[in-house]
Amino acid sequence: MQFSYSLDRDGGLDPLDPxxxxxxxxxxxxxxxxxxxYLDAWLYELLVGVNELVINGTTIISIAEDENILxxxxxxxxxILNWHxxxxxxxxxxxxxxxxTEANRLVKELKSMPGFxxxxxxxxxxxxxxxxxxxx
Numbered sequence: 001m002q003f004s005y006s007l008d009r010d011g012g013l014d015p016l017d018p019x020x021x022x023x024x025x026x027x028x029x030x031x032x033x034x035x036x037x038y039l040d041a042w043l044y045e046l047l048v049g050v051n052e053l054v055i056n057g058t059t060i061i062s063i064a065e066d067e068n069i070l071x072x073x074x075x076x077x078x079x080i081l082n083w084h085x086x087x088x089x090x091x092x093x094x095x096x097x098x099x100x101t102e103a104n105r106l107v108k109e110l111k112s113m114p115g116f117x118x119x120x121x122x123x124x125x126x127x128x129x130x131x132x133x134x135x136x
Contacts, residue, residue: 001026001079001090003046003098005039005106015113015122018106024081026090032083038065040110040121043103047128050099053079103129 001024008019022034022042034042041063049061053074061070071082079092107125110116 001081001088001092001095001098003095003102005043005102007039007109008036013109013113015110015116016119018110024083024088024090024095026088028088030088032081032086032088034066034070034083038063039106040119040125041065043099043106044121044125044128046099047103047125047132050096051128051132100129100132 004023004025006021006023007013008021011019018039019036020039022037022039024032042061045061045063049059049070049072052059053072057075058071058073061072062068068084073080073082074092077092078089079095080087080089103125107122107129110119110122116122
């Protein structure tokens with residue numbers, strides 16, 4: 001399963017509230033997307049959730065700005081993702097690699113914008129990336 005995001009560049013980029021879309025795609029071509037959402041909040045919660053997932057085999061992820069939840073379950077080497085009744089299954093290791101890559105990319109993009117230092121999520125995401133169980 002691949003993870004990616006796209007920044008909403010239409011209204012100008014805001015390093016404090018980076019809006020965009022999240023995409024989870026399986027090798028079979030199934031895609032689950034979360035649109036018009038806060039990328040930094042989701043990436044932070046995804047990184048926290050993945051650490052819990054690795055330890056417990058399951059996790060529920062949500063952000064304050066969205067009433068919906070994302071459920072993830074780890075079964076053997078597969079990741080099962082549920083969002084709004086949609087379920088996709090894919091390789092967990094592939095997801096972990098792409099999540100780490102995309103989180104690093106977002107941090108880099110946000111740090112290139114004036115005012116990024118006022119967004120505490122940037123530093124928190126960096127800390128999670130440094131200490132993540134995904135690195136092991």
